[in-house]
Amino acid sequence: MAASRTASMCAPEKAQGIHTFDVFGYSLHRGMGVGRRVSSGVFSVGGHDWTIHFYPDGYSERCKDCISVHLFLLSKGAVRASCDLRLVDLTTGVSSSVHKTEPRVFNPNDSSRMAPQEGNFKRRSELEASGYLRDDHLRIECVITVLKEPLLSQTKSAPRIEVPPSDITAHLGKLLEAEKGADVTLSVGGETFAAHKAILAIRSPVFKAEIYGPMSETGMQLICIKDMQPAVFKALLHFIYTDALPSMSDLEGNEHGEMIRHLLVASDRYAMDRLKLICQSILCEGLNVQNVATTLALADQHHCDLLKDACIEFISSATMDGIVATQGFMDLKRDCPAVLVDAFIKMSIIHKS
CATH class of the missing domain: 1.25.40.420 (Serine Threonine Protein Phosphatase 5, Tetratricopeptide repeat)
Incomplete structure (x- = not known):
C-alpha cells in the first residue's frame, strides 16, 4: 500500500521598487563640505518611505576622497529589506551595482536605518574618469526589495496520479486464447494446442532447448509431449502465459489435489521454479x-x-x-x-x- 503524501509550503511576500535619482551640476555640488548632502525626493516601496542621500565630499573624514551614497528609511517602524545601489553609465544606459545590502532589518531608531554602513561608495577620481559622469550629470539607481512575513500554505494532500496494476498477463492470456501469431503446435494425448515459440522459450529453459537448441529441427512446427494429460498441459500453458493458475472451481474433492500434484510434476519437468513453488505451497496447506x-x-x-x-x-x-x-x-x-x-x-x- 502506497504511503500517504501531504505537502505545504512557505513563500516570502515581497514588494520591489526602483528609484532613479539624477544629480545635475555635479561639479557645483563639490565643495559643500564633508558630511553635507543633497537628498532625493521621498519615494515609497512596500508601504514604507525612503530617500537617497548623496554626499559629494564624503560622509565623513575617513571617506573624504570618495562620494557617499546611502539609502535612508524615513518611515516609523522596522522593516526587513535589501537594496542594490547602482550607477548608470550615461553613455550606454547600462547600470552597474556598486553596493548591495543583503536582506536585513532597517530600524529608524538607530544607524541600521542607513545602507550602506560605510561611506566610501565610489572613489571620486574613479567616478570622474568614468562614463557614469557625463556633461556634469550623475544618475543613481536604487533597487529596494521589502520582505514581509512569509505566507504559509495549509497542509494538503500532494497530487497523485493512480497507476493501475500491470495488465500484461491479461493481454498474453488473450493472445493464447486467440492463437494469433501462433507458430508452433503442441500435441498432448491426442489434443493439440497452438502457442508461440518465443513465449515458451522465455518461460521454460526446457522448451527453449527443444525449440532453439542444437537438437531441435529447423522450422519445427509440431512438438509431441508424452506422459502428460491434456488438462494438465492446458493448465501449464495457462500459467506460462499468465503467471497464474487457471480456475479449478469445477474440480471437486481430491480432483483438485491431483491436478496440483500433476502440475508439480510438470513444473519440475519444464524447470518452472515459480510454478513448482506455488504447487508445493498449495499441497502443504492441504x-x-x-x-x-x-x-x-x-x-x-x-x-x-x-x-x-x-x-x-x-x-x-x-x-x-x-x-x-x-x-x-x-x-x-x-x-x-x-x-x-x-x-x-x-x-x-x-x-x-
Whole structure:
C-alpha cells in the first residue's frame, strides 16, 4: 500500500521598487563640505518611505576622497529589506551595482536605518574618469526589495496520479486464447494446442532447448509431449502465459489435489521454479493424514525440499496409527524406504529439540 503524501509550503511576500535619482551640476555640488548632502525626493516601496542621500565630499573624514551614497528609511517602524545601489553609465544606459545590502532589518531608531554602513561608495577620481559622469550629470539607481512575513500554505494532500496494476498477463492470456501469431503446435494425448515459440522459450529453459537448441529441427512446427494429460498441459500453458493458475472451481474433492500434484510434476519437468513453488505451497496447506505419505514420496521424487520438510513436520505432530494405515504409507515403505528412514531420523531430531 502506497504511503500517504501531504505537502505545504512557505513563500516570502515581497514588494520591489526602483528609484532613479539624477544629480545635475555635479561639479557645483563639490565643495559643500564633508558630511553635507543633497537628498532625493521621498519615494515609497512596500508601504514604507525612503530617500537617497548623496554626499559629494564624503560622509565623513575617513571617506573624504570618495562620494557617499546611502539609502535612508524615513518611515516609523522596522522593516526587513535589501537594496542594490547602482550607477548608470550615461553613455550606454547600462547600470552597474556598486553596493548591495543583503536582506536585513532597517530600524529608524538607530544607524541600521542607513545602507550602506560605510561611506566610501565610489572613489571620486574613479567616478570622474568614468562614463557614469557625463556633461556634469550623475544618475543613481536604487533597487529596494521589502520582505514581509512569509505566507504559509495549509497542509494538503500532494497530487497523485493512480497507476493501475500491470495488465500484461491479461493481454498474453488473450493472445493464447486467440492463437494469433501462433507458430508452433503442441500435441498432448491426442489434443493439440497452438502457442508461440518465443513465449515458451522465455518461460521454460526446457522448451527453449527443444525449440532453439542444437537438437531441435529447423522450422519445427509440431512438438509431441508424452506422459502428460491434456488438462494438465492446458493448465501449464495457462500459467506460462499468465503467471497464474487457471480456475479449478469445477474440480471437486481430491480432483483438485491431483491436478496440483500433476502440475508439480510438470513444473519440475519444464524447470518452472515459480510454478513448482506455488504447487508445493498449495499441497502443504492441504496436508492431512490420508495424503501426507503420498505427498512425501512426491516431494522426494521431484526434489521439493520445502514440501518434504513440511510433510515430516506434519507426521511428527500427527497420530501415526492413522498414517500407517493408509495406502500411501504402504507404498512409501515399499518403494522409498530410504525416504522413510530419513523422515524418522528428522522426526527424532524434532522431538528432541
